[in-house]
Amino acid sequence: MSAHEAIDSAVKSNDVMLFMKGTPNFPQCGFSGQVVQILDYLGVEYGSMNVLEDDEVRNGIKTYSNWPTIPQLYVKGEFIGGCDIIREMFQAGELQEHFTKAGVPTRDTAAS
Amino acid sequence: MAMDAHEIETLIRTALPDAHVEIRDLAGDGDHYAAMVVSSAFTGKTRVAQHKMVYDALKGRMGDQLHALALQTAAPDA
Numbered sequence: 003m004s005a006h007e008a009i010d011s012a013v014k015s016n017d018v019m020l021f022m023k024g025t026p027n028f029p030q031c032g033f034s035g036q037v038v039q040i041l042d043y044l045g046v047e048y049g050s051m052n053v054l055e056d057d058e059v060r061n062g063i064k065t066y067s068n069w070p071t072i073p074q075l076y077v078k079g080e081f082i083g084g085c086d087i088i089r090e091m092f093q094a095g096e097l098q099e100h101f102t103k104a105g106v107p108t109r110d111t112a113a114s
Numbered sequence: 115m116a117m118d119a120h121e122i123e124t125l126i127r128t129a130l131p132d133a134h135v136e137i138r139d140l141a142g143d144g145d146h147y148a149a150m151v152v153s154s155a156f157t158g159k160t161r162v163a164q165h166k167m168v169y170d171a172l173k174g175r176m177g178d179q180l181h182a183l184a185l186q187t188a189a190p191d192a
Contacts, residue, residue: 068166069162090186
């Protein structure tokens with residue numbers, strides 16, 4: 003499977019997919035770590051891929067989304083943004099709204 | 115691999131002539147900056163589209179010569 007196919011299938015088979023440096027338990031970049039904290043705080047289930055393990059994925063993801071940096075977050079196959087945008091959306095309450103609209107359960111919606 | 119704040123500002127202004135640009139050096143290593151960019155070109159655009167315009171202005175240096183740019187973009191208050 004080519005890097006592009008691996009990326010494409012990960013994006014399509016996970017409602018929420020995070021391409022990051024390191025893993026959720028051991029982020030290896032401050033920006034990736036911030037997105038993990040936000041997703042964990044919201045209690046969202048998500049798939050993740052450590053781009054540091056495969057240079058082809060690390061570069062392929064930038065072409066896939068035409069976005070030059072890591073981390074990258076996808077919801078229902080759509081590129082949402084990198085760390086800056088995810089943090090801004092979270093602080094504005096837009097990320098929670100986006101998940102709810104996309105039918106992705108979060109800690110709040112699961113509880114109600 | 116590094117850039118200086120002035121070079122970043124010049125590149126952004128070249129692509130977005132009306133832009134108000136504020137750049138903060140986060141680590142003093144020429145690799146970690148924060149930038150606030152306000153331009154009428156952002157009006158009506160999503161955040162992803164706005165940030166892509168700034169990355170395009172940097173002509174491929176983002177993620178390569180420039181490791182980290184914490185970016186905030188906004189359209190001027192209409």
